[in-house]
Structure formats: C-alpha cells, structure tokens
Amino acid sequence: MADDNENDDSGTVGWGGILATLSASFLQSAVFYLLFLYQRAQHKKRNEFSLYEPRQYIKKHGTPFSDNWIRDAWNVSQEELLSIVGLDTLMYLRFLLLGTRVAAIGVFFSMVLVPLYATGNNRGAWTTEFNLFTLARVEQGSNKLWATVAFWWLFISYILLQLWREWKTFQGLKFRGTIQWDPDSTREARYAVRVELSDRSSSSSSLSIMKSDKALAEKFEELFPSQIRQANIFLEVGPLEKAIAERQIAIEAVEKATAFTMAKPLEPRPQTKIKSYLPCKGETVDTIEHFSHEVDRLNRDIDDMRAKILHQRDLADNSNSSSMDSEDAADRNSYIPSSTGIVVFKSLLAKESAMKRDDTQMTIVPASDPEAILWENVTVPLRKQKYRAIAAAVLWTFGVLWWAVPVALMTAIANLGAILKIFGLSRIINQDTAIYGIASGLAPVVALIVLMIAVYEGILTVAKKYIRFKSAPEVGAYAMRWHMLFQFANLWLILIGGSLFHQVGALIKDPWSIVDIIAYALPGASRFFVNMISVNGVGRFGLELSMLPQYGTTLFTNFLLPEAQRTQRMIDEGKKPPEVQWGKMIPQHVFVFFVMIMYQPIAPLVDVFALVYFCGTYIVWKHQCMHVYCQPAEGEGSTTWQSFFGFLLACLYMSEMVFIAYMGIKEAPSQAACGFVPLTATLLFHYKVHQAFVFASTGIDAADGTDPRASLIDMPIQEKVYWQPSLKAGLFEREPMPYRRVVSEYGTLP
Incomplete structure (x- = not known):
C-alpha cells in the first residue's frame, strides 16, 4: 500500500497552489489595509467616530484615537485592557496570544524537524515539494521517529503549562471582577439568580412558589434568612x-x-x-x-x-385571590405568572449557596445582566426549551452527516489534479499557472467559508427563534458549541474525503487500507489547511480593519437614502458599535489551533502559517476590541474562556490519538506506545483543572465577610431592575x- 501511494502523483502537494493562495490573500489584505489607513485619516480630520471609533459614543474611557495603531495595540497592558474591554474579551484576546506562543514554539521545533524530515529516504510523488518537509518523507520504522516523539512530548508539555497558566490568571481576574463593581455593568446582576420551576415539580405547593413576587421572596427567605433583596416573577404579557x-x-x-x-x-x-x-x-x-x-x-x-x-x-403580593373584588377577579386572566423568576441576594456568599443547592422544586442558575436578557423569550417554560433543544440536536446531527456532501465538493476542487487525471486532462492543462493555483487553492476555501457562515446563521436562528433561550450568553454558548462541532466535522471530512477521492481503486481492492490512506493523506491534506489559514488570516487582516461590510452598507444607505431623509433614529443606529459574535469567531480560531497542534509533528511548516495567523489576529482584534467592538453585557469569562476551554482539550485529545495512530502506521510500535505518555498527562491535567479551578470555590466565602464590595447590604440599589421592560x-x-x-x-x- 505504501508503494502505491508513493507512486501516485495525485496526492502531490505543490507549492504553486499554496503560494498563489497566499499571494492572493496578501494582495487582498493590502488593498483593504490601505483603504483602512486612508478612511481612518479622513475620519480623524472630520472628528468622526462612527466607523473606526464607535466606542467613543458610549465608552469614551480607554479608546484613544491613535496614529500608530499597531504599536499602541501591542503596548496596552493587560490591566488597562481589562478595564477597557472586560473579562470576556480579555480572555478571548489571551487565547489568541496563547495560540501565538504555541505556534512560536512549534516553529522553533520545526527548525530541527524540517531538516530531519527532508533527509528521509522515502521517495515518490507523496514526498516531493511541500511533502518534502513532512513526516511522509521519513521511512517506516526509522530511528528519526524518536526525535519526533521527543519534540512531541515537549510540545504537549508546553501547551499544558500554558493552559494551566491561563486558568490561574482567569481565576484571579474572575474573583477580582466578582467583588468589584464594573461601572459599565448592572451591579445587581452579580448578586442575582434565575429561578426556573423544575420539570419534576407538579404539586400545588411547588406551583405556589411562582404565584407572586411575595411568594417567591418568602420561599427564599425561608432558605436564606435576611439575605433577599429583591424577587420578582416574570409575567405573560404578550398582548x-x-x-x-x-x-x-x-x-x-x-x-x-x-x-x-x-x-x-x-x-x-x-x-x-x-x-x-x-x-x-x-x-x-x-x-x-x-x-x-x-x-x-x-x-x-x-x-x-x-x-x-x-x-x-400588587393584589397578588398583598392579598390572596379570594379577597379580590369581582371586577379584579373577572380580569384575573390578564395577570399570568410564568415559571421563571429572578432573586437578588444581599451577598455573594448567599448567591453561591443558592446555586449549589439541590432542589427538586426549582432549577437555579446565575442571572444574566438585564441588557443580555432576551425578554421576548423570558417566559418560555424550561421544559419546552429542553424538548426543543433535543429536537434541534437531532437536526444538527443529521445535518453533520449531510454536511459531507458540500465538503466533499470543496475537497474535490482542492484535489483538482486528481479530477484532471481521471478525465485524462492532467497533461493538457498546465498545473503550474497562477490561475490553476487559485482555482485549486483559493476557491474551495472561500466556498467553505461562505457555507460555514450560512451554517452559523442557521444555528443562531434556531437558538433564538425555535429553542428560544432566555439570554444572549445562552444563545452564544449554543451557537459556539454546534459551530465548533461542524468545524471538527470539516477537518475529518476534508481528510477522509480528499483521501478517498483519489484512492478509490485501492480502497475497492482492500477496504482495510483506509487506515493507510488516511495516514498518507495527513501530510497531503495539509495544503488545504494551509490555504484556509492563509485566507482566514492574512486575507482577513486588512478586511477586518477596513470595516468594509459596514462601510459598504453606509455607502449603499447614503445612495438610497441621503442623510437629509434619514431619521434621527437611523443616524443613532448607525453610530452604535458592533458586538463580537463569539460563537462565530472563536470556533474559527480553535479550528486553526487544532490544525496547528495536529500537524506539528507531521508537517511542521503548518505552524509557520499558524504563527502568522495568531499573531496578526491578536494585534488586529486587540485594536478592534478597544476601538470598534463593544459587548452589551459582560459574562465574566463564561461566554468565552469557560465555553471553549473544553474544545481546546478536545483538540489535544484528538491530536494525541492521531499521533499514536500515525506512529503505528509508520511501523514504529515503541514510538506509538510513547505517544500514550502525553495523552495520560493531558487526562491528569484535565482532572486537575476541574479540581483546582472548575469545581473549586471562587474564594467568595472568604471575601464575603471581609470585603464590603462583596455585599449589597446598606448599598443603594436600583429598584425593579429585573422587571420586564x-x-x-x-x-x-x-x-x-x-x-x-x-x-x-x-x-x-x-
């Protein structure tokens, strides 16, 4: 099987397509970057902030209009950055910086691995051009594989140390942010919980909990005496x-x-x-x-x-239903309490105790900031949400299966050489031209990006309109989870689909050869991933800075509707800063993180492209988050770091399993056995993180009695902050x- 693969030129990874895609991405980014510099200078002269400094309209602190944006973005300290953007955005940017450090270490290791692989003795079409610098060049059972194992151990150890460091930093910042009041957020939100009448409760005593604000407050007063500041039930107010x-x-x-x-x-x-x-x-x-x-x-x-x-x-709070007069009783159907309510505590310790309470009558979760609540969904019963979430999960699972069809099409375009060979056109069409390189390298990547945007918008619509989650963080976490799963599916479908396309004959002869096919496909498929990193990285740096979509929308609006004909409302809406859609952005970065880790021992040059991606993305998005984007509500890291950390571990687990399998296919059983060492270390690390950070106390119990900022007692509070608008x-x-x-x-x- 190895010989067949080595003599098959359909899997050749040429530099032509990679360089053509990289050049096209760089040219596109350069054009948009020049547009950014020109437009930004013009806006500065006119003292206009709507496009490149919209945060000035709502948060003037910490967003200076600077000339050297790269230097200023890089030099902003973590403390200052936290005060400007909040913990959610800070942890997002720290993840990009983490990716930069990991990629830099990978590039450092590649200085040894690339020459080592290039001197391998394997020969064939699968070991030329880009594959000359991959593990495909190393012969079966070679002692050179021990160097790969050694660097793999060091690489995984470095990643685990960095992840531990990020958790320690996050835990400290979260604790500090919890007891300190952010002037841009609602103070009461950090002391509030959302109460859902449990699906397991059907007795009249359970239902009476949600009869009125007073009943809910009395219930929690029994559980936490003198600790309740506010309590209110959300009402069905559809009309x-x-x-x-x-x-x-x-x-x-x-x-x-x-x-x-x-x-x-x-x-x-x-x-x-x-x-x-x-x-x-x-x-x-x-x-x-x-x-x-x-x-x-x-x-x-x-x-x-x-x-x-x-x-x-008021009648429901101050009297029972039997004391209502006839007119009030006749109109009683207009007061319909839902199964959802909010309780605001006087101390953080009481709030934590409530969330840890195991109660069959109620489900208690942290309340979102009022600005982040989706008020049109707030009265939806929890049971209905759960059933609809299950139905949507079935839909997305089948969607992942059907997703193989468009991804296979994109893979087929990427393997254009195999298609031309099947139809006998490989000798007629010159595969060294720039047009061929762009067609086989850039076109499938762009098409896949467009498809993923459509998938994300579909997931978002289902979360808001069908399942009807009650807060923006819940919607974002749901969209991030399923978008990330589709990204993982992309990787494996690209690997398997691209391999099977030009190995159908060998697979028919020997179905068990699929393992060998995937092994040889790993280096070969690196071209598609390198092209994707180039387009999503280099190709989008200038596009993101130029704010072209918003700029184009403004031009189109001005063309259709001159400013004189626009209402004051339209003008105000045009000045609102956009918000970062975490569920859309983060899975793209985690996907690159996954590719970077998986390919480090197999095709180390991938890490060079990943380094450019993460470093450039960090600088660009640090600037954008300080000057352009503004989140409506702060989730204190729950919508970013805590949501995608599990996916980072999944990337590690899958990469480690691929390494073990690849060493086995390379007929190196001892090296494959050594691959279980970092896998075991990751499992132990996962357990330790949960014990030390995820399930550990936040320290609020210690601060609650000593730090006045951890209590609302004797502190002015806005009344009815959680009333429906x-x-x-x-x-x-x-x-x-x-x-x-x-x-x-x-x-x-x-």
Whole structure:
C-alpha cells in the first residue's frame, strides 16, 4: 500500500497552489489595509467616530484615537485592557496570544524537524515539494521517529503549562471582577439568580412558589434568612408587548414621513392606505396625521393594560385571590405568572449557596445582566426549551452527516489534479499557472467559508427563534458549541474525503487500507489547511480593519437614502458599535489551533502559517476590541474562556490519538506506545483543572465577610431592575423622536 501511494502523483502537494493562495490573500489584505489607513485619516480630520471609533459614543474611557495603531495595540497592558474591554474579551484576546506562543514554539521545533524530515529516504510523488518537509518523507520504522516523539512530548508539555497558566490568571481576574463593581455593568446582576420551576415539580405547593413576587421572596427567605433583596416573577404579557411593538411601528412611520417632508419640502406629504389589505384599495390619508393618532390611541391602550397588570400584581403580593373584588377577579386572566423568576441576594456568599443547592422544586442558575436578557423569550417554560433543544440536536446531527456532501465538493476542487487525471486532462492543462493555483487553492476555501457562515446563521436562528433561550450568553454558548462541532466535522471530512477521492481503486481492492490512506493523506491534506489559514488570516487582516461590510452598507444607505431623509433614529443606529459574535469567531480560531497542534509533528511548516495567523489576529482584534467592538453585557469569562476551554482539550485529545495512530502506521510500535505518555498527562491535567479551578470555590466565602464590595447590604440599589421592560413605562418611547436633536453651547437638547 505504501508503494502505491508513493507512486501516485495525485496526492502531490505543490507549492504553486499554496503560494498563489497566499499571494492572493496578501494582495487582498493590502488593498483593504490601505483603504483602512486612508478612511481612518479622513475620519480623524472630520472628528468622526462612527466607523473606526464607535466606542467613543458610549465608552469614551480607554479608546484613544491613535496614529500608530499597531504599536499602541501591542503596548496596552493587560490591566488597562481589562478595564477597557472586560473579562470576556480579555480572555478571548489571551487565547489568541496563547495560540501565538504555541505556534512560536512549534516553529522553533520545526527548525530541527524540517531538516530531519527532508533527509528521509522515502521517495515518490507523496514526498516531493511541500511533502518534502513532512513526516511522509521519513521511512517506516526509522530511528528519526524518536526525535519526533521527543519534540512531541515537549510540545504537549508546553501547551499544558500554558493552559494551566491561563486558568490561574482567569481565576484571579474572575474573583477580582466578582467583588468589584464594573461601572459599565448592572451591579445587581452579580448578586442575582434565575429561578426556573423544575420539570419534576407538579404539586400545588411547588406551583405556589411562582404565584407572586411575595411568594417567591418568602420561599427564599425561608432558605436564606435576611439575605433577599429583591424577587420578582416574570409575567405573560404578550398582548402588552404586541401593543408596544405596534406603537413602535407607528412612531417610526411618523419619523420617516417627517424626515421625507423636511428633506423635500416642495414634495407632497407622504400618504398611506388604510382599511384595506390591497395597495390599490382603501382610503388614502396623510401618513403623519394617521400614525400620530395611532400613537395616541396605542399610548392610552398600553397605559390601561400596564396599569391593570401592575394593579393585579400588587393584589397578588398583598392579598390572596379570594379577597379580590369581582371586577379584579373577572380580569384575573390578564395577570399570568410564568415559571421563571429572578432573586437578588444581599451577598455573594448567599448567591453561591443558592446555586449549589439541590432542589427538586426549582432549577437555579446565575442571572444574566438585564441588557443580555432576551425578554421576548423570558417566559418560555424550561421544559419546552429542553424538548426543543433535543429536537434541534437531532437536526444538527443529521445535518453533520449531510454536511459531507458540500465538503466533499470543496475537497474535490482542492484535489483538482486528481479530477484532471481521471478525465485524462492532467497533461493538457498546465498545473503550474497562477490561475490553476487559485482555482485549486483559493476557491474551495472561500466556498467553505461562505457555507460555514450560512451554517452559523442557521444555528443562531434556531437558538433564538425555535429553542428560544432566555439570554444572549445562552444563545452564544449554543451557537459556539454546534459551530465548533461542524468545524471538527470539516477537518475529518476534508481528510477522509480528499483521501478517498483519489484512492478509490485501492480502497475497492482492500477496504482495510483506509487506515493507510488516511495516514498518507495527513501530510497531503495539509495544503488545504494551509490555504484556509492563509485566507482566514492574512486575507482577513486588512478586511477586518477596513470595516468594509459596514462601510459598504453606509455607502449603499447614503445612495438610497441621503442623510437629509434619514431619521434621527437611523443616524443613532448607525453610530452604535458592533458586538463580537463569539460563537462565530472563536470556533474559527480553535479550528486553526487544532490544525496547528495536529500537524506539528507531521508537517511542521503548518505552524509557520499558524504563527502568522495568531499573531496578526491578536494585534488586529486587540485594536478592534478597544476601538470598534463593544459587548452589551459582560459574562465574566463564561461566554468565552469557560465555553471553549473544553474544545481546546478536545483538540489535544484528538491530536494525541492521531499521533499514536500515525506512529503505528509508520511501523514504529515503541514510538506509538510513547505517544500514550502525553495523552495520560493531558487526562491528569484535565482532572486537575476541574479540581483546582472548575469545581473549586471562587474564594467568595472568604471575601464575603471581609470585603464590603462583596455585599449589597446598606448599598443603594436600583429598584425593579429585573422587571420586564414592557412593565416599565419609562423604557419605551411615547412620541416620535424629533427630526434632529438641537445642539447648543449647553449640550444636546431633545
């Protein structure tokens, strides 16, 4: 089998495709980088921040408009960075820095491994060009494999030490952040838990827990005397929320019509059709007058509904249902408590004790910041969420199986040489041209990136609209998990699919030869992964800095709707900083981390590309997170480091198993047995991390009695912070915004 593979030129990994993809990626990035420098300089002259400094509009501290952005981004200390971006973003950036360090060590080791592999005695098409510097060049059972084992031990040891260091850093920062109040976050959120009536509870005593705010508070007062600050039940307020949404549509219709009238005073005022579902029928009325009356009507309806619900809420808290008068009882159906509530404690110790409590009546989890709660989903029963999550998991599992079809197509394009050979065109078409290199190297990578974007958006939609998770961190964690699983599937499908494509004949003769096929495919498939790293790294550095999607959207909006015709709301929306979608970004980086580790002993040159990827991504995203992106709520590391650390360990486990299998295929049983040493070390490390960090106390019990910042007792607190926004009259607009805000020497006037 080895001889067949070595004489088959379909698996040759040529430098042409790699260099063509790298050159195209560099050229693209350079063009966008020049656009970034030019546009950024123009914006600085105009004192404009909407594209490259949007954080200035909401968080002016720590986001200076600097000239040398690379130097300033690199020199910002971890302490200053934490104060600017928060713990979630800091741990994301520290992961990129971790990838940089690991890749640098891999490159250092490659200085020995690459010459060692290049002097191997294996010959054939699979050991030329790029494969000349891979383990494929080393003959079966060679003593050179001991050097590979030694460097593998050192490599895994370094990664484990770095991961331990990151956990120690994270634990210290999380503890400090927990007892200190971030002025950009809601203070009460760190003391709050979300209470879900358990699926196992059906008794009347269990259901009475969620009867009213008072009942919930009394229940927790029994469990934690003198430790409850607030408690409230979320209500089913669908009709009220529907009326508020309808009013918002009417308000924005008035604003748009007013903006049109102000921009074009000589044009007729906008008209609208009413009392008809067909555009050509119905009565024509003035848009501004009609929707202004609608706003007034809806304001009255909303006030009545809200007052009635709050009145009934007070009755539920202060009396039992039998004491309600007949009118209140007749309207009782408008007050419908859900199975979800919030409890705010007076101390962090009490909150931790509540979350550790094993209660068959309730499920208690940390509450998200009010800014991160998806209020339209907050009353969905936990049982319904669980059933829908199971149904979605079945869908995604089958999706991974069908995912093999598009990935196989991308792999086939990447193995264009094998296709040409099958159809007898390999001698007709020149495979050394740049066009061929781009077609076989760049095109499949770009196509796969586009497909992964579509998959991620589908996962996100299912999480928000079907399962209906109750907070943005839950949605992000779900999207990250399934997006990461699809990324893992990509790697194995690319390896297996690409190998089987040009080894079908050998596989038919000997089905058990699939193990050997994959072994020889590992070095060969490195070209696809190198091209993917180049496109996702070098190709996106300039694109990310240029903010081209946002810039293009702005240009398109200006073309369709000049600024004079835009409402004040539209202008304000254009100034909001974007947020980082962790579930979209992190799996891409973990994928490269996986490829980097797996290929370090097999194709060490991959680590050179990974070093450029992680180092460049760290600098670019450190700048972007300090100046452009802004997360609406802080998860204190739970949405980043704690969410993807398990995937990093999965990368280690799979890489170690690949190493053992590859040594076995290389007919080196002693070296394969030595591969179990780092695998065992990783298992012990995993256990130790869980004991020392994951399941260990955060130290709040020690700080709670000594540090006044760990308690809310005698500390001013915002009342009703976790009330649903629809029940807070001040959170919603009652009238359209003015066409333009008036700015005077005294500030901005409404």
